[in-house]
Amino acid sequence: MTHTHKRILINKLVMTLSTLSAMIGISFLFWILYILVSNGVDALSWAIFTEEGAPPGYEDSGLKHALIGQLMIVGVATLVGVPLGILAGTYLSEYGQKSKLAETIRDISDIMMSAPSIVIGAFVYAVVVAPMGHFSGWAGSIALTIIMLPIILRTTDDMLQLVPSTLREAAFALGAPKYKVIIQVVYRGAKAGILTGILLGVARVAGETAPLLFTSFNDNFLNTDMMEPMASLTVTMYNYATSPYEDWQKLGWAAAFILSMFILSLNILGRLFIMKKKGR
Amino acid sequence: MATIVEITEEKALQVKDFEFTYAGADAPSIQKLTMPIAKNSITALIGPSGCGKTTLLRSFNRMHDLYPGNKYEGEILFKDKNILTPKEDLINLRIQIGMIFQKPTAFPMSIADNVAYGMKLQGIKNKTELKDRVEKALTDAAIWKEVKDRLRHDASGLSGGQQQRLCIARAIAVEPEVLLFDEPTSALDPISTAGIEELVVELKERVSIIIVTHNMQQAARVSDYTGFMYMGELIELGRTEELFVTPKERLTEEYITGKFG
Numbered sequence: 001m002t003h004t005h006k007r008i009l010i011n012k013l014v015m016t017l018s019t020l021s022a023m024i025g026i027s028f029l030f031w032i033l034y035i036l037v038s039n040g041v042d043a044l045s046w047a048i049f050t051e052e053g054a055p056p057g058y059e060d061s062g063l064k065h066a067l068i069g070q071l072m073i074v075g076v077a078t079l080v081g082v083p084l085g086i087l088a089g090t091y092l093s094e095y096g097q098k099s100k101l102a103e104t105i106r107d108i109s110d111i112m113m114s115a116p117s118i119v120i121g122a123f124v125y126a127v128v129v130a131p132m133g134h135f136s137g138w139a140g141s142i143a144l145t146i147i148m149l150p151i152i153l154r155t156t157d158d159m160l161q162l163v164p165s166t167l168r169e170a171a172f173a174l175g176a177p178k179y180k181v182i183i184q185v186v187y188r189g190a191k192a193g194i195l196t197g198i199l200l201g202v203a204r205v206a207g208e209t210a211p212l213l214f215t216s217f218n219d220n221f222l223n224t225d226m227m228e229p230m231a232s233l234t235v236t237m238y239n240y241a242t243s244p245y246e247d248w249q250k251l252g253w254a255a256a257f258i259l260s261m262f263i264l265s266l267n268i269l270g271r272l273f274i275m276k277k278k279g280r
Numbered sequence: 281m282a283t284i285v286e287i288t289e290e291k292a293l294q295v296k297d298f299e300f301t302y303a304g305a306d307a308p309s310i311q312k313l314t315m316p317i318a319k320n321s322i323t324a325l326i327g328p329s330g331c332g333k334t335t336l337l338r339s340f341n342r343m344h345d346l347y348p349g350n351k352y353e354g355e356i357l358f359k360d361k362n363i364l365t366p367k368e369d370l371i372n373l374r375i376q377i378g379m380i381f382q383k384p385t386a387f388p389m390s391i392a393d394n395v396a397y398g399m400k401l402q403g404i405k406n407k408t409e410l411k412d413r414v415e416k417a418l419t420d421a422a423i424w425k426e427v428k429d430r431l432r433h434d435a436s437g438l439s440g441g442q443q444q445r446l447c448i449a450r451a452i453a454v455e456p457e458v459l460l461f462d463e464p465t466s467a468l469d470p471i472s473t474a475g476i477e478e479l480v481v482e483l484k485e486r487v488s489i490i491i492v493t494h495n496m497q498q499a500a501r502v503s504d505y506t507g508f509m510y511m512g513e514l515i516e517l518g519r520t521e522e523l524f525v526t527p528k529e530r531l532t533e534e535y536i537t538g539k540f541g
Contacts, residue, residue, distance in 0.1 A: 185388070
């Protein structure tokens, strides 16, 4: 075998191996989607959206309570986490810059991003749930806000730093005060990136179960009082899926399907924003 | 000592014993620089890289203040007032002394909003007035015909040369007294460059212009006065035609004949 032959052979071998590995990796994604869709679509019905939880054996049981609870818990977390995260990211990029304080915040925020979410749940349990004496929707929102914050803070910081400094200088050169430079020029330039960060941050917390288990806990019926324990899709799914009753398990699949579709669409939306930005 | 020609015109700016030190630097980047800037004329600043010409230019609108720790000494007089004092109102100063950058800096907004930006900052809210002044600025910047049908389009869709003229329109829309150009054509093709040069010459009827350029031909083509800087000092300031034909200083001669640079 000549040297060239050997080289071609090795090349083919490496290509086949890497292609195969990629196929295996992606096949899991499609497998998951297949299982979710086949079980989830089967379990879907109007009652899912119009009925609350019911004891096993009842026909008219649904996930309305969990859907509304989920929206409220994640909604409040988003309303608090997004402005906080954007403002903190603005501080890092526009004011703190390379200062010691800013770099420390960046480091801490990176560590927080990889903190196990169950630990954050335990923390909120200790400082909110235990003193209050009971689980509540608020506690769930607080836990999700803490998880979301570093994601939004860091993407905002990164995206603002991508805005060329000459653009800031040009606005200053026209006599703009700093806050106007940030709001009218820098934010505009980083709009798509920040929006992507928000979507990915929301998508991340929307799928959290562990921190909700001992903060917002669960409720089998509709409750819109954030002071009380609240149902969420994730915890409901966990409870139903691990129950021995077949109709509850079906509801669990439906919850998994709805949740996945919601998070998938947030991710796709986020990617579309990135693509649109690059396309310009 | 620098050779400085007598300026017959009124003066737009007067630099006196000016020194500038960057944050953390041991030695000043500009030393004891004295230089008059003629009104309604074009003064070009030339010199090798690192000679301090851009540093000097960015001192006229106190751009260095955006980064902490930079230090000014001496005086730059504008309307008989030293603009280097700590209590100088920088917003007001930058409205009167505008700047055009090396790379076009169109804001991420529509063409019309870009031009209106400075006027809106000054509190002009009247829609008709804004519209009229946007049109006038774009006309004066010789770009109105190209953009009049797409004023609401994003400015990022314009070519580099068009964006640079848009930036000039944005700067002149607020009617400044002085315009600072920091190598405004170094990122542009020859045709766009010629367009910008023509525009700069037209503008001097209304504003005093200081232009930093790496391109000596450009300085010779557009400017009335040329200042040659070397290692943080002004070596010679002369009428452009005289400085390029009969330089008084040996260093100037060596630079313009290409012996170093």
